[in-house]
Amino acid sequence: AQFAEPAQAVAALLKHLKAQRREEVGELLRASMEDYAPSDVPLEDFFQRGRYECEAARAADVPPWVLDALSRGQLPPFVCDALVLRSTFLRVQVENMQRPSAHSAALPLRQVIYGLLLGAPRNTGAAAPGQPSCELPVVCEYDRLQKTLKKNYVPAASLPLDFCDDHFSLDTLAEVPVLRRQTLLLETLGMKASFLESVPSHLQLPVAVTCHWIRCSEPQVQLHQLKALLLTMVSGELQRGTADLDPAALPAEDDSAADNEFLKWTEKKPQKEDFDVDAAHGFCQWQCCLQMGLYLNQLLCAPLPEPDLSSRLYSGTLVHRLHQELQSAPAVENLSSLSPKLTQLYQVLLNTVES
Template sequence: KRLRLQGLLNWLSQFAEPTEAVENVLKYLKKHQREEIRELLCTSMEDYTPSDVNLEDFFQNGRYECEAARKADVPPWVLDALAKGKLAPFIINALILRSTFLRVQVENMQRPSAHSAALPIRQVIYGLLLRVPQNNEAASPSKQTQELPVVCEFDRCQKTIKKTFVQAASLSTDFCDDRFPLDKLMEMSTSCRQMLLLETLGVKMSFLESIPNHLQLPVAVTCYWIRCSEPKVKLHQLKALLLMIVSGELHRINDDPGTLYLPVNCKFESTKLITEIASVIFMPIRVMCSSSPSFDGKDDACQATCFCTCQNAILNEDSLLPLSRLYTGTLVHRLYQELKSTPSVENLFILSPKMTQLYLLLLNAVES
């Protein structure tokens, strides 16, 4: 995105005046659209107030020095990541502004925001970013509660915006000492990060041992979703999500036949066979993805899992752990609709016993 924007800015820079730039932009539009777009562009330029922020350095050198971040007295690693545009807006806003805006998504507006399912995860993120250093002397529980920082969240409440003050989570004793203040957060060991992540999700590592490594986090997030989602997850919704994850594995294999991820001691069909199987299975999957999903209020839980995954991606980013991007909303919705009327859709991977085995492994794991 940055390169496309940089290319657009470079192209616009050749024009001496904004009027000339607008006229050249309009040449690329259909004739019947030009007057309307010209009016919109001119109105926007009149309303625009130039900022004192100079983004030229960012687009030319890949860095932008933020004065607000300097004044906030954040650690060097935060300043560096911020200057390079590598920090999620959610993290920046929580860390510097102590407030964050939770994006509105497509969901049933009469129900609570799907972001509510991920509230405990966000509280842990706030606890990591904003926690107060502990004194050597043990503080009383009431004093500890008072010291916990608060973040202002803006979220949807039906069709309006609601402001809520959310208290950061009190981290477990393993993370409450001064070994890992914010400036040393990146020095946490991998095992420590993993422990915090799984503790946040309420899943033990022993539970995930039978799952392929790269699918352990998605499975842990799915378990969290089942436990915290409101309304509660239906079996068809769970199966649709897991079928989508397995289809992602087929995509991975189809794109790179030499990379096969399976449980321990599990041998795959030949590369040629699995590629042929993938091409056959992808036909109904592509049809499902290209079809417009009918909106069903019962699908809200599927929306919630996407945002639980988003919040986990941020926590995962803080913890420097790899997270596969597995969620394809259109496919999940269509699979859910098909499963309600045609249970045999669950046999989507019948041509591949090993993919079926992987699906059953995931299903048994999250149901146990």
């Protein structure tokens, strides 16, 4: 509806409320309108042209390709915070507060991101006797220590010798050959490209992130956690309609049976005593690793395909239900009676992360 002035819009809104609430809500709305100051940001630029540029970003001496990616939403605010402010805020999830922050598992990934953004010197080994070592750039991270906000100064990682020459800078990162960018991404995640050859392309990054999670998680990842996570990824293939392992669509009967089984696990009511806070902490760590793996992939101009970040890749409800089921009924992971193709995909993922 179109209104000539704000007062008409407020009056029209109040008609939908109960009579006894109209006066109170009307006063709150009018008070809020008096406090509101319209932004001078021309948001129509973003919605009409798919990008928005602000003066502050241009004044920050950000490389043009980074500025363009930020304006299009192709790079996260985390990158801008680290690059311009040299400060980042790590959000807390539903974690075990007695353990170190879930973000600790992704620290090596963040350090490589900082190294790329801030131009950390190359890793040439130990400095020669009598020569000063190069100081690494530092980023201030706001994280938690138990239930308290804590400030940590994190040094950037040195870039490997075979990634770039002596004159590398963020300005030319997009010009680095894609194979080198992919190698840096996979080496940071502790994965070799050859191990991912049998994995569908849209799952290669999540699988590589999972390998990093297994290596860096504290406490150690349990097998039930890993299997529950991989089964959740497999369940997402039902939503895609086809699996990369076979260009043909899943047979309707297989699709329906498997989908119903995953739906049954999702809707199963948990018992209060079934909640495993350490398992939840582990899955939080995986999400932190996935987040930084995605950011690193985006900063490297996507040498690996971006995964689908909807519930097709991860569902907290489903992964916790599967984790509980696997502890009491290990046969849950046997999908062969439901869908041979999903069983094959699950085995490919499991073999890859266990290799």
